[in-house]
Amino acid sequence: MHVLLLADTHVPARARDLPADVWAAVDRADVVLHAGDWVSEDLLDRLATRSRRLVACVGNNDGAGLRARLPLVAHVDLAGVRVGVVHETGPASGRERRCDQDHPDLDLLVFGHSHIPWDTTTPRGLRLLNPGSPTDRRRQPHATFMTATLREGRVEDVVLHRLEPRTARS
Template identity: 60%
Template sequence: MRLLLTSDTHLPKRAKQIPGRLLDEIERADAVFHAGDWVDTATLDLFEARARLLVAVYGNNDGPGLRERLSERADVELGGVRFSVVHETGPAQGRERRCAERFSGRDVLVFGHSHIPWDTTTDDGRLRLLNPGSPTDRRRQPYCTYMTARAEGGALSGVRLHRLPRRR
């Protein structure tokens, strides 16, 4: 399965629209993960209309309309890989240890909030933590980003961070 991982779209506050390259990736993916901070329901509607399968949660900037439609945590198994999705995981220091405890029995955690791309594993190697950054708000990062990966035969492979062109 081809996967697309994204988070922190923050429309229309931080950008006017989803980048065209990300929209193309949504349609190519077998499953799309969004780790919260949509900000508007129109973006959720857009993703739902284009994605074959959407695994999504709400973030701290998402209001009642999004919280009625999404949960704080989503768990799914795809291609034999057990995923969890949340928005926040707390400070970077100690993240792997905290997440190993909170998400035991899972293989991959997709999260957002910081807009900082992240790809690590817990000390025991059982849980991989992925933050795709943001496709619309780079904050202190050099680029806006998203991730793609594959889930097949119980393994995650081909995890790739994609940089988007700077907006003018």
């Protein structure tokens, strides 16, 4: 199962729309996982319509309309992988320990908030992935998103995709 990981899209606050490369990845994905900070319900509606399947949560920059439609933490089983999608996990220091404690029943936790790509595995084996942001790189060298393959209970082929500055400003 091919999954696309997104977070911190901030449309239209940081960009008019998602970059074309991201929309192409949406079209190829079996599932889109979005870890919050949409900013507009319009993007949620368009992504839900265009994707085969969308699993998403609300972020700290999302207003009342998005908060009414999305959970704080989304849970789903995909190809035998127990997945959680959450916006915030707290500071980088101690993240693995906290996530092991806070999400004991997950195999994969997708998160956002920092706009900083992250890929680690906790001591108990929980995979932590933050795709960064495809529209607001902040202090990072590139705007980013991730793809991965979920197969028979495993997370495989995790790829961080870097967007060129001109494509990240759609």
